[in-house]
Amino acid sequence: MTQGTKSKSPPMLKFSHIGLVTSDVSAMAxxxxxxLGFVITDQGDFGDMKVVFMSRDPEDHHQIVLTNGRPANIPKNTVDPDFGPVIQQISFKMPSLADLRDMRGRLETGGATGITTAAHGNAWSLYAHDPEGNYIEFFVDTDWYANQPFYVPLDLNKSDAEIIEETETMCRNSAGFKSIAQWRSDIAEVMPPQFPR
Ligand SMILES: [Fe+2]
Incomplete structure (x- = not known):
């Protein structure tokens, strides 16, 4: 903590958007x-830079910005090449396991590659690479928390009831188990003031 900020908590802020540099702005858009169902909210040129703004939330003019200018031959992540070399993952929250299955089908027919699934205890996740290799994740929150990282295979072909039962049992038997409501209220205590919901 730098001098002068010691006793004052940081001002409110909330994550809003990310900008991705692409090889082919149109194909990525x-x-x-x-x-993914994004809506282009604005687009144009800024000097030599093509810029596409897109969002799925009217509260945010843009959640993703795409521009041109991606260098050729970007090196791979040196620990796990599935993850991005700089942006490790870009993740989207979904409401239900049915939505995850729906998205899996859309990714399969929509040009994504490397589709995988995982249970993290506090979330069920679907992963893929977008057309330029960015690692994207779709996840559904569960009602439980277990210490992270927590990664076990997830079979989305099982029924919702089976998946829920399996994950809850795993969480209850894992270190740090608590309800997600309890985890949220505990972590809120140590975070600076949050935007009102
Ligand atoms: Fe994630």
Missing amino acids: RFYVDV
């Missing part, structure tokens, strides 16, 4: 619109 098509993927995020057609497969």
